[in-house]
Amino acid sequence: MEYQAAIFTALSDPIRLRSLALLAREGELCVCELTHALAANQPKISKHMAALRDCGLVTDRRDAQWVLYSLAADIPQWVKDAVTAAVAGATQDYLHAEDVLRLKSMPARTPRKRASGV
């Protein structure tokens, strides 16, 4: 039951919920994009993403100097369902709309490989 509690603990923070909602929408995002979209400082985002990774909710891959995060796929069904519900709830929040706007208005970055074209 500790694993399950850990999953919901990971879902119990606004920054992490907003990050998951953005990842669900964008597919893959680097830390600097999340930092910009969520209007938070970089260590904070890194730490929250580490928390999500540590319990298996996201995976990361390195692309040059960037670390790209995305929603994990190899998780139990009930975890998928919990994440889906979390994303659904987060997407309805007005903060999510603001996050998306900030992400869109982010100044141009050095081009890099992307899973899905933006």
Next chain:
Amino acid sequence: MEYQAAIFTALSDPIRLRSLALLAREGELCVCELTHALAANQPKISKHMAALRDCGLVTDRRDAQWVLYSLAADIPQWVKDAVTAAVAGATQDYLHAEDVLRLKSMPARTPRKRASGV
């Protein structure tokens, strides 16, 4: 986003997850039944149930000296989905089976009104 974080915080504790799984199975349970099934002390259970009630995940009704808890119905769809996922995960845990056994083996209580037959 704070409401949403509060919901997942409520789902992030083993005692509360196990309680929700029992409520999903039994429909309605009083504090002393939960106390017995979860093998915990009474104030602990009362406090955890209060936490669930405070964020709207369960409702309570008084029946004589008992307070009966049950899963709340009037909640947003994504909350229902989150609870369903939580219950699904908790039900798979071996602790849930033990909780059910303890509940079944609970010594007879004074009969009372029940929403569903036992």
Next chain:
DNA sequence: TAATAATATAACATAAATTGCATATTCCGC
């Protein structure tokens, strides 16, 4: 109304999570 059962709350101690700031670490281009 006294005794008892069921539940809630208060007070306190302890453990976890969160944050900001400073500092590593890794990678790229020059």
Next chain:
DNA sequence: GCGGAATATGCAATTTATGTTATATTATTA
């Protein structure tokens, strides 16, 4: 190899959550 960009980590302070024990509240029954 150097400088800069992106990311991660360590530390200390603060907040939040949890557990235990004692006590208060509410309802029942004799």
